[in-house]
Amino acid sequence: SSTNATAVSATGNHNALVGEKHRLSAEIERIVQGHLKYKYEDVSDGWDLIHQEGEMKVYRREVEENGLVLDPMKIFHTIKGVTGHEICHYFWEFQYRMEWETTLDSTKIIEVLDPQTVVFYQVHKRVWPAAQRDSCFWSHIRSFTSSDEDQPTWLVVNYTTSHLLAPIKSPQVRIVANVALICETVINEPPLNPKDIKRENIECKLTYVAFVNPGGWVPSAALRSVAKREYPRFLKRFSSYVLEQTRDKPILF
Ligand code: 16C
Numbered sequence: 396s397s398t399n400a401t402a403v404s405a406t407g408n409h410n411a412l413v414g415e416k417h418r419l420s421a422e423i424e425r426i427v428q429g430h431l432k433y434k435y436e437d438v439s440d441g442w443d444l445i446h447q448e449g450e451m452k453v454y455r456r457e458v459e460e461n462g463l464v465l466d467p468m469k470i471f472h473t474i475k476g477v478t479g480h481e482i483c484h485y486f487w488e489f490q491y492r493m494e495w496e497t498t499l500d501s502t503k504i505i506e507v508l509d510p511q512t513v514v515f516y517q518v519h520k521r522v523w524p525a526a527q528r529d530s531c532f533w534s535h536i537r538s539f540t541s542s543d544e545d546q547p548t549w550l551v552v553n554y555t556t557s558h559l560l561a562p563i564k565s566p567q568v569r570i571v572a573n574v575a576l577i578c579e580t581v582i583n584e585p586p587l588n589p590k591d592i593k594r595e596n597i598e599c600k601l602t603y604v605a606f607v608n609p610g611g612w613v614p615s616a617a618l619r620s621v622a623k624r625e626y627p628r629f630l631k632r633f634s635s636y637v638l639e640q641t642r643d644k645p646i647l648f
């Protein structure tokens with residue numbers, strides 16, 4: 396139960412076995428499958444290319460509900476020299492979060508559900524004059540291999556959840572988010588012996604999608620300009636962070 400979670404730490408939950416079912420298993424399965432289904436969705440219709448930089452393409456679809464901006468974001472990027480496993484590892488693991496994530500005042504794990512799934516509570520930096528935002532979401536990492544590829548696809552999904560250890564504390568406003576990072580690894584000019592694969596032979600093709608409801612009220616124009624600036628900034632900073640971390644390490648396939 397979630398009350399037991401108070402005693403749980405990232406390393407201390409011995410009941411969190413691989414594949415074990417828990418209260419969020421069914422929801423996680425549904426949300427993960429939803430992201431995989433839309434991964435190849437066409438961005439020609441209704442999506443605007445709002446930023447392009449090297450291999451990175453940032454798309455946005457303008458959506459408003461009752462005057463609140465809910466624009467979905469979709470980013471495609473190709474990063475040379477890293478695998479999808481490496482990208483997802485650094486995105487999912489708590490210990491690296493504050494080194495690349497610039498929108499946060501704090502982050503913590505409030506529950507470990509299984510070895511691939513934790514619940515985060517994060518407090519975001521305040522953007523003046525809007526109220527401060529926080530977020531509480533399950534974060535799930537997994538890999539799978541489809542029959543026509545030899546390199547597994549890796550994915551991380553961050554999806555808002557409510558939690559007894561993360562009550563909403565007004566005037567702080569809760570962000571509602573559904574974020575997915577999906578990574579495929581490509582091996583170029585593969586050497587005969589897989590042991591000879593070098594970083595120069597590999598690249599990661601990633602898709603990042605974010606459905607974020609900022610909650611409360613934020614002026615549309617201000618929100619759109621913050622988003623337009625911050626999403627590319629996040630992906631540039633995060634990818635150079637992963638490149639820097641992995642450069643001299645053995646490749647994690
Ligand atoms: O995916 C990202 N980060 C993950 C790990 O933290 C996780 C995050 C989920 C929450 C996503 C919502 C982020 C909203 C930030 C609100 C504060 C903005 C602070 C700006 C600092 C100058 O999946 C990477 C997330 C990259 C987010 C880019 C910023 C998006 C702007 C949305 C604005 C929300 C309203 C803020 C009020 C003006």
